[in-house]
Amino acid sequence: MSDSPAIEVRDLVRVFESRKGFLFNEVNRTQALKGVDLTVEPGEIFGLLGPNGAGKTTLVKILSTLLLPTSGTARVLGHDVARDADWLRPRIGLVLGGERGVYTRISGRENLRYFADLYGVPPGEREPRIQAVLERVDLASAADRRVEEYSRGMKQKLHIARGILHRPSILFLDEPTIGLDPKSARETRKLVRSLEGDGVTILLTTHYMFEAEELCPRLAVLSKGRIVANDTVDALRHRVGGDRTIEVEAYGFEDREHAALRALPGVSKVASEEFGPRVRLTLRIRTLETTPAHVAALLPGHPELSVRERRTSLEDVYLDLVEEEAT
Ligand SMILES: Nc1ncnc2c1ncn2[C@@H]1O[C@H](COP(=O)(O)OP(=O)(O)OP(=O)(O)O)[C@@H](O)[C@H]1O
Ligand SMILES: [Mg+2]
Known part of the structure; x- marks a missing residue:
């Protein structure tokens, strides 16, 4: 299994259907992914770029088992995301930009305890590991405050802490530095690079080109549900x-x-x-x-x-x- 790609996507299609109109009898179909092929090797930091609505988050959600493909296949760590979701979940870390995904009525540390138990972190390791992760994202001094008191950037740091707590083999970062101040964004990029040193495979989406250029030797551009470029930054410079x-x-x-x-x-x-x-x-x-x-x-x-x-x-x-x- 170790020599299989970390991510292998073949002809992946995802259609969203929503109902509208009188009696909800009109069906709106959005083809968010229109036949995507993508391979990411183990240990890579791979960048996924594309305009708003291109399908990046949809792809990340399918790869992290939150959404099912409509057709085509997606394999992560050699396992099919639809068939082997239970095997995959503890091995995947996911950081979605934005405010959802953490509980606001409890503290940051309590959030991490909850997710540590959910991800099966051994009880004896739980507290020291939470403390280490809090320090790694620079949230230790606010760890015992309720999350509703956190600023947007602090919540984003908690998201990142949650994503790496269970030491996943593969990490999906969907706009990880959105809402972070320049210093925190820089520390986050440093953290991403340090994870590369740990051998974690990372798929990162971003709208910040310097971030992609700094972190990702290889990247793909998704546009309207299709991959329109997939190469090293230097090869893409040549192409344009x-x-x-x-x-x-x-x-x-x-x-x-x-x-x-x-x-x-x-x-x-x-x-x-x-x-x-x-x-x-x-x-x-x-x-x-x-x-x-x-x-x-x-x-x-x-x-x-x-x-x-x-x-x-x-x-x-x-x-x-x-x-x-x-x-
Ligand atoms: N739950 C949903 N129901 C209906 N349509 C959806 C749903 N989620 C996404 N879409 C549509 O799928 C397309 C791709 O959306 P997606 O969120 O994957 O884009 P994105 O590349 O992540 O964009 P952004 O850069 O703005 O985050 C868009 O047209 C969007 O409206
Ligand atoms: Mg998105």
Whole structure:
């Protein structure tokens, strides 16, 4: 079993049906997943990106046995999520962003006691393990306060504590840093990396591109229920036209200037965007040949011309891929 992928999804479809209208006789069908294929190897931190409504949470819920697939298969740790849910549950950790999933009338520590018992943590280990997890998420000093008194970020930390308490082999993190302040978000990313050191496989969804870039060597982009990209960040940079980006700003450009920039060696794409009176052209470049100096030389006579080079970011890649999908 150890050499099977940690996650193996084949042609996964999930349809939601809800009733509406007079007498609830109209059925609304949403196909949240439209045939998803995905493989994640043991010990990986794998990123799942995609616009709102793409199907990320639906996929995470199926993989963590909270929802059943409509068709297709999903295997986690070599076991089918529909048939072997009871075997899988104690081996899976799940952190969903948001406020639900913890009890607000009792303290953080009492919440963790409840979940420790539910997940079968041995009674003799329970208290020290809870204390260690509370310290790991920086919640120890508030552990005995009622959760209703917690701030949003504190609740999110409690979610994370709950997700790792039973030492799962695989952890699903659905927007784990949503609502956290920058320092707590950074500590959470550090915690995620330390779990990688423990050999835990992690599937992480996020809307923060720097977070994905920092944590996930490989990632997939889900758009409208389909995987539209699945690779390393570097390979995805290549796919969207190169890892160099030059940005040029001025008070407008002529069509012939656009054309001249597009004709420079290695330039795969020139996108234009307005910022008030200024226009920014973003050039995606495949080779080393074309430099900011070459670009500036084609644009004489512009007052306050600015030309700067930077590495193509995951955000650039993501926006290009999602745009590619929309056209
Ligand atoms: N219980 C449900 N009943 C009906 N439709 C649902 C249900 N849950 C999700 N959907 C629909 O399925 C689609 C995918 O939703 P999902 O929550 O998986 O997206 P997401 O990628 O997680 O989005 P976000 O980035 O906003 O969290 C959406 O169209 C959503 O409206
Ligand atoms: Mg979601």
